[in-house]
Amino acid sequence: MMGAVIQRAVLPSDSSGAPGGFLVQVDGRDQSLVFPDDPTRLSFDYVRRMGDVLDALGTPGEPLRAVHVGGAGLTLPRYVAATRPRSRQIVLEPDEELTDLVRTALPLPPRSGIRIRPVDGRAGVASLHADYADVVVVDAYTDGEVPAELATASFLADLARVLTADGVVLYNLADRAPFGLARDVVAGLRAAHASIAVSAEPATLRGRRPGNLLLVAGERVPLEALQRSATTSAAPYRVLDERQVSDRLGGGRPRDDVRRPLPRL
Secondary structure: OOOEEEEEOOOHHHHHOOOOOEEEEEOOEEEEEEOOOOOOOOOOHHHHHHHHHHHOOOOOOOOOEEEEEOOOOOHHHHHHHHHOOOOEEEEEOOOHHHHHHHHHHOOOOOOOOEEEEOOOHHHHHHOOOOOOEEEEEEOOOEOOEOOHHHHEHHHHHHHHHHEEEEEEEEEEEEEOOOOHHHHHHHHHHHHHOOEEEEEEOHHHHOOOOOEEEEEEEEOOOOHHHHHHHHHHOOOOOEEEOHHHHHHHHOOOOOEOOOOOOOOOO
């Protein structure tokens, strides 16, 4: 096992005088890009899209109660703490060695409101009270893959249980055409929520290359706000509405706990 490492990121923008970033890698795979001096800076395109979703929730600047399944460098929890002061956040991250490294090398700001629990996503979500969270972010990978237990119908239903009436699930997954994993997770989310939207890069939707699909599900998804963000983003992406999700990512079925393992990309 290569384990977790943190190193300075070499970015073209660093020459402009912007604060430098730190790259968090686990077993040779990039996990997070963190800017401790500017936590609102989200450099990975898919993470910026996740920030767009968080910005669209509730009243801008007002605190959120957030749960993060997967922590790594804590890029998104730091972002929420900076853009929505007084937010209460729980991070479910079972890799205690990684968490200790991040806490030491990239310490959280004082009174961040971020609590890290050393448990896996399934057990951590099961321990939460009903109607607890305004948003649950699922962004967890093991050996480059979404853990199979985080794609099951029972887990997706439990996410719905812990949400408030206006809460949403933000689920990040990597997939490629014909989107077998995405179709099944979409089906599982639809079984538990009234509405769903999906964002992705155009090339990924056309099947030209694998990429990150962001699934947003809840009773009321802020679709118009997400579509506005897509039109002004520096990195082009599309937001699919309910009908478009059905057309492009329909036909899946919720996964149970004994189904086939998730495919490797």
